[in-house]
Amino acid sequence: MIDFVRIHYGDKSEFEPYVDNPSNFKNLYKVLESHSGEVLYPYRTKLKIMDIVVLEKGGYVKNSLHKLYNYIHFKEDQNHNDFTHTKLIESIQYVSKVPNLTRTRLTQLEFGLNIRVDKPAEDIIKQNILMHQYENYTNNKRFDGKGELKEFFHANYLLKVYDKAKQYKLPYNVLRFEVKFTRRRDFNDAGIYNLEDLKDKENLKSLFDIYMRRFDELQIIDNLDNRNIDSADFNKLILYTNPKYWQEDLKLFSGQTRMRKRREFNSLIQKYGLDSTKKQLRGLLAEKFNYLLNN
Numbered sequence: 532m533i534d535f536v537r538i539h540y541g542d543k544s545e546f547e548p549y550v551d552n553p554s555n556f557k558n559l560y561k562v563l564e565s566h567s568g569e570v571l572y573p574y575r576t577k578l579k580i581m582d583i584v585v586l587e588k589g590g591y592v593k594n595s596l597h598k599l600y601n602y603i604h605f606k607e608d609q610n611h612n613d614f615t616h617t618k619l620i621e622s623i624q625y626v627s628k629v630p631n632l633t634r635t636r637l638t639q640l641e642f643g644l645n646i647r648v649d650k651p652a653e654d655i656i657k658q659n660i661l662m663h664q665y666e667n668y669t670n671n672k673r674f675d676g677k678g679e680l681k682e683f684f685h686a687n688y689l690l691k692v693y694d695k696a697k698q699y700k701l702p703y704n705v706l707r708f709e710v711k712f713t714r715r716r717d718f719n720d721a722g723i724y725n726l727e728d729l730k731d732k733e734n735l736k737s738l739f740d741i742y743m744r745r746f747d748e749l750q751i752i753d754n755l756d757n758r759n760i761d762s763a764d765f766n767k768l769i770l771y772t773n774p775k776y777w778q779e780d781l782k783l784f785s786g787q788t789r790m791r792k793r794r795e796f797n798s799l800i801q802k803y804g805l806d807s808t809k810k811q812l813r814g815l816l817a818e819k820f821n822y823l824l825n826n
Contacts, residue, residue: 532614532823533729535641535711537593538632545630547585550574556583579603581626592632593639596622611645611699613819615826616732623726633726640718642742643709644823645695646815652694652706653679659808660692662750665793667774687714690745708816710745717741732824739820746816751809752800760803768805771796 540546549555551574562571574585580602581594597610600622627633648655656679662668663683670682678694688710695705712718721737728734752772760768770776771792781789800806 532597532616532642532644532735532820533619533640534595534597534610534614534643534709535593535639536596536637536726537591537639538635538726539638540590540592540631540635543585543588543590546590547574549630550576550583550585550590578626578629580608583629591638592626592629595641596626599625609699610643611695611701611705613645613823613826615823616735617826620730623730626726635725636715637718637723637725638715639711639713640715640723641709641711642738643691643707644816644819645705645707646812646819648704648706648812648815651704652696655706655808655812656681656692656694658754660749660751661772662774662777663690663745664748665750665774665777667778687717688712688745690749692749706812708746708812710742735824743813743816746813749809751806751812753805753808755805758803758805764799764802767795768799768803771799 551559553559556576556578558576560575562573563569564571572585572587576583578592580599581592583592584590595610596619597614598608600614600618601607601609601612603622603625623633660681666683668681669684671680678697680691680693683690691707691709691711693707695701695707696703715724718738718741721741722728722731722734723738750772752768755765755768755772777789781792
């Protein structure tokens with residue numbers, strides 16, 4: 532559910548003295564100018580795995596609340612297990628020892644769900660998850676043989692789909708779908724401004740609605756192999772499942788033409804029942820969210 536967070540301090544009047552107090556942090560790293568002996572910013576330390584940084588005009592705390600929970604309880608740096616609402620509240624309570632942290636402005640937020648699937652996640656990513664908003668992935672990584680990842684960059688957010696099982700060598704198939712909000716506007720719309728707001732289940736439901744809108748915008752198509760598809764329709768599907776067609780071939784056409792082509796593509800998907808993979812994934816995401824929220 533909630534994973535990476537970044538909290539920004541504009542006012543560091545209480546934050547800096549707390550970080551600079553040796554009774555609070557065993558190690559604090561500063562920059563020393565060797566000629567003058569002047570100590571310069573930034574100051575850096577950690578609260579378990581959470582990065583804490585003091586700058587000349589502010590500061591921030593960032594990292595994964597999910598991984599923080601696992602590190603505290605199991606000394607594991609991972610986020611492939613279930614991170615329930617109860618565990619989220621415990622993690623927020625743990626970091627609340629830093630002055631005003633839970634009521635200070637969130638500037639970035641990541642919402643992700645891990646779902647078990649019935650075949651390798653990398654196969655689904657390669658074969659079925661084709662585009663987002665009819666655009667090709669911005670980045671495609673393979674983690675040096677540890678799985679498949681597709682990233683789609685947008686102005687306010689980054690959408691990632693990847694193979695969580697291969698990343699952590701799990702004995703079962705896990706697909707992760709996550710949205711990293713790089714600007715606060717979208718999660719502010721869900722009533723979330725700080726960590727305290729993440730405790731509210733209604734806020735999390737609103738955030739999940741935004742998350743699912745991003746999922747619905749993905750073009751996820753079943754495999755065309757072994758389908759009884761009319762040859763003319765098959766040729767259209769081959770064309771419409773190619774990101775180049777939408778990003779380059781239709782670039783100079785009117786918005787009305789592009790919309791007509793999208794409607795035709797969606798009609799073909801419905802005609803031949805090519806949306807079963809997307810429906811299955813959507814159902815699994817909703818089921819996982821409801822489980823995490825109520826536990």
